[in-house]
Every structure is written in C-alpha cells, then in structure tokens.
Amino acid sequence: MPDPKSIGRYQVIRPIGSGGMGAVYLAEDPLLKRRVAIKVVKVAGEARNQAMLRFRREAEISAQLNHPNVVTVFDVGVEEEIGPFLAMEYVEGKSLGKHIKEKDLDLETSVRVLIQAMRALRAAHRRAIVHRDIKPDNILLSEEGRAKLMDFGIARTLGHMGLMPEGPLDPDLPPEGEDTGYAQTLALRLTVTGDFLGSPAYAPPEVLKGGEGTPASDRYSFAATAFELLTGQLPHPGSGLTEIIIHILQDPVAIPPDMPPQLAGVFQRALSPDPDERHTTLPEFMEELIDALPGPAHLRAKLFGALTQEDDASGMVSVSRFRASEQAPLTAAQETTDARLRKSQPVRIDLAEDPVASYLTTRRTQARGPEEGTNWLRVLKWVVLLFLLLQLFWWLAPALANFHWND
Structure with a gap:
C-alpha cells in the first residue's frame, strides 16, 4: 500500500518510521503551519476500536500533564482507508x-x-x-x-x-x-x-x-x-x-x-x-x-x-x-x-x-522589585537636591548683589 498524501487535514511530507502494524509520518498542519508526527495503526475490527481508545487516552493524558518533558499530542482521528491516527509534537x-x-x-x-x-x-x-x-x-x-x-x-x-x-x-x-x-x-x-x-x-x-x-x-x-x-x-x-x-x-x-x-x-x-x-x-x-x-x-x-x-x-x-x-x-x-x-x-x-523555569525565574525577579524602580528613585533624589540648590541661590542672590568686598 503506497504512503498516503494526506491524513485528516495534515499533509504528509515523508514516512519516518514503520512497523508490522503501523507507521509514523512527518506531516504539516496547514492551519497552524507547524510540523507534526502522525502515528497510524493499520488494524481493523475490534483492534481498530482498541487502538482508537488508546490514542484518545494518550491525548487526554498529554493534555493533563502539559509538561515540557512530555511529547504533546495535538489531535486524534480515524481515516477509513488507513485507520486510527494520532498527531503529536514532532521531536527532531x-x-x-x-x-x-x-x-x-x-x-x-x-x-x-x-x-x-x-x-x-x-x-x-x-x-x-x-x-x-x-x-x-x-x-x-x-x-x-x-x-x-x-x-x-x-x-x-x-x-x-x-x-x-x-x-x-x-x-x-x-x-x-x-x-x-x-x-x-x-x-x-x-x-x-x-x-x-x-x-x-x-x-x-x-x-x-x-x-x-x-x-x-x-x-x-x-x-x-x-x-x-x-x-x-x-x-x-x-x-x-x-x-x-x-x-x-x-x-x-x-x-x-x-x-x-x-x-x-x-x-x-x-x-x-x-x-x-x-x-x-x-x-x-x-x-x-x-x-x-x-x-x-x-x-x-x-x-x-x-x-x-x-x-x-x-x-x-x-x-x-x-x-x-x-x-x-x-x-x-x-x-x-x-x-x-x-x-x-x-x-x-x-x-x-526549561520554559517553566524561565517563567518562574522571571516571577521571582519581579517579586524582588524591578531595577527600573531603583533608577527612578535615584532620579527623584537628584531632582529634589537640584530644587533645594536653586531655592538657596534665589534666597542669597539679593544679599550677594549688595555685598561690597573690602580691600
């Protein structure tokens, strides 16, 4: 049986593995423009139903875990002439x-x-x-x-x-x-x-x-x-x-x-x-x-x-x-x-x-206080000091104007 050109909505690029009961294909999702690996089990009758149940269970568990060290499952379905299929994250x-x-x-x-x-x-x-x-x-x-x-x-x-x-x-x-x-x-x-x-x-x-x-x-x-x-x-x-x-x-x-x-x-x-x-x-x-x-x-x-x-x-x-x-x-x-x-x-x-690690590290940094806040505080201190110096200058200006230096 020749390799399919499409499985569900996915466009098959090439086979990447095969066995006695199925195969794995590299494919592209035309809607999301991403590559996926599609596992297909070529069985019939009750075996097909069991395979579909396993694929659904795998998809449900993947959704529950949502973990960076677990392969993500995107989709499950059935192609009449091919059998049950499972579309998952392609790991190169x-x-x-x-x-x-x-x-x-x-x-x-x-x-x-x-x-x-x-x-x-x-x-x-x-x-x-x-x-x-x-x-x-x-x-x-x-x-x-x-x-x-x-x-x-x-x-x-x-x-x-x-x-x-x-x-x-x-x-x-x-x-x-x-x-x-x-x-x-x-x-x-x-x-x-x-x-x-x-x-x-x-x-x-x-x-x-x-x-x-x-x-x-x-x-x-x-x-x-x-x-x-x-x-x-x-x-x-x-x-x-x-x-x-x-x-x-x-x-x-x-x-x-x-x-x-x-x-x-x-x-x-x-x-x-x-x-x-x-x-x-x-x-x-x-x-x-x-x-x-x-x-x-x-x-x-x-x-x-x-x-x-x-x-x-x-x-x-x-x-x-x-x-x-x-x-x-x-x-x-x-x-x-x-x-x-x-x-x-x-x-x-x-x-x-680890993307989770990056997120948590960022949150910890934010909890300690951003550096921008410290910079604004320094600017505010300089503005206050400059204002006080100007006030002192205007207060002393008349006295300095009338002051006569002795020889």
Whole structure:
C-alpha cells in the first residue's frame, strides 16, 4: 500500500518510521503551519476500536500533564482507508534507545537526560497516572537537548481505566516458592499471545505475573532504563525475550563485575523483585545514583545541583565534557567503568532551558522589585537636591548683589 498524501487535514511530507502494524509520518498542519508526527495503526475490527481508545487516552493524558518533558499530542482521528491516527509534537532527534546503541552520550549528559525524564514521570505520578511502558525507546532526545517522554497509550489512572484484570495472567499460578516451570510457561505465553501490555524486558516481576502497573513498577522500569544507559546492557540479559523474562522472574540483577560496589547496591535496591524494598521516590533513586557515580567529586556536585534545579523547575542546565586534567584520580574499578561509558567519542549536548523555569525565574525577579524602580528613585533624589540648590541661590542672590568686598 503506497504512503498516503494526506491524513485528516495534515499533509504528509515523508514516512519516518514503520512497523508490522503501523507507521509514523512527518506531516504539516496547514492551519497552524507547524510540523507534526502522525502515528497510524493499520488494524481493523475490534483492534481498530482498541487502538482508537488508546490514542484518545494518550491525548487526554498529554493534555493533563502539559509538561515540557512530555511529547504533546495535538489531535486524534480515524481515516477509513488507513485507520486510527494520532498527531503529536514532532521531536527532531533520536530516541534514548538509539543513543544507547550508538554509545554517543557521555556520563554527565546521560545522567542529565535521566533527570529530565524523571521529572516527566514524576509529574505523571503526581496526577495518579502510571505510564506502564518506560523504556529507552520511549524517551526522545531532541537536537536542542530536551528529553521527552512519550507513548502514554497504555497508561492508566489509578482507580480508573484498568486495562488488565486483577491477579495473575494464568489462573494456575503455583503457590509462592513452588517451582513447576511456571516462569518458562508464562514467558512463552507472553511472547505468543500478546496478552502483555508494555515491554517485558523492562517490566518488574509483579507486572509480568499479571499485576497492574503502579508507580513502583514505573520506578523499576525507569531504573532498568538507567542501568542500560550507564552500562550498555540490560539488567536481566538473555539471547531472546523468553530468556530475559525467565531471568527477571527467577534471577537477581546481572551486575557487571567492574561496576563500583556502591553503584551496584543502588541498582540492586531499585531493581528489587519486592516493590516494598525499592526506592520510594524517583528523586531518592536519582540522589543515590548520582552519589555512587564514578568520577571526580565536582561532577557529582554539578549533577546534584542539576537535580535540585530541575526538581524545583528553576534555572537552566547545560552539558560540557570534562578535560582529563580536571578529573580526580579514579579507582581501578571506576576507571574500567568510566572507560566503558566513554568507549566511543560522546557527543556534546546542551540540554535546553526549561520554559517553566524561565517563567518562574522571571516571577521571582519581579517579586524582588524591578531595577527600573531603583533608577527612578535615584532620579527623584537628584531632582529634589537640584530644587533645594536653586531655592538657596534665589534666597542669597539679593544679599550677594549688595555685598561690597573690602580691600
């Protein structure tokens, strides 16, 4: 089937991605004269209705969040010959997943991207929205350096819009501690039937077993994304999806042998199979992660400052590479980890200024009093002084006129 020339009112420019069930096009909105990315799902029957429901949910959530680190959804609709479509903000850049494959982000940039993505996910959690599909491919990094969380299509609001039934996917789940090969059966079922919503490689055990997504499960997926970003490998490796799922359900996190012990401890807690043992908030995870990073102390200080600024939506962040001469000596383990993180020449990315931050900074400046007011006060003082001098001159003028100097 040839690519469409138009979708709804949007004029298609070119395709920018495709898959087995759909495609993404770059298009232009003729009314607002802006470029948009249009996601199309080519399905029929009940699947088409489900796709439309997901697109509508994604649009509603985008409108609720209205966050600078969340991809904005502009429109949803249906084209009879194409299927449901979703028009969203066009982000010129690459996904975090692609950056991981290309190994082109340095350590500082990677952590700053995580800080921005954390802010988006935290904003969703504050509105009782669970994303349920956090992974590197759903975090975009624009050429200007802004991280954007996308794809809330399977998100749910706590207490509403439940997409999966309570309890396990399989009613024959054995009692806890009894090993009957259930993990392998479940893994095979998930890969064959498609019952699972999300990305199993980044999902926690409780979700793989059929539990609904929660903020704790989102935090697990976020930590798995951070693990892959910093190490280049999944926390639960495998040659295929089945092996990965079995590893998640049965084995502890595969910590690289060269990872510093403190950093390993952070990830072991964040990726614990027990949700109650994980970090209770995203900032708590990020604080421990930054504190455990290899490298000089001033790097961690800068990242802690960025974390505070980002969380308060104040100030702007920028990324610059450190020269080797500025770095403090590393331990042997830290040197190995740092060398792996910098295996290829990382790109320099300036993380864009937060528009919310600019607004708040301006308001704070105004609250302290504008400089113009101070300038007017100085002018008024000079005018009063000049007036007094003139009054003194006119008062003394007659006396000076009649005064005779003695020889």
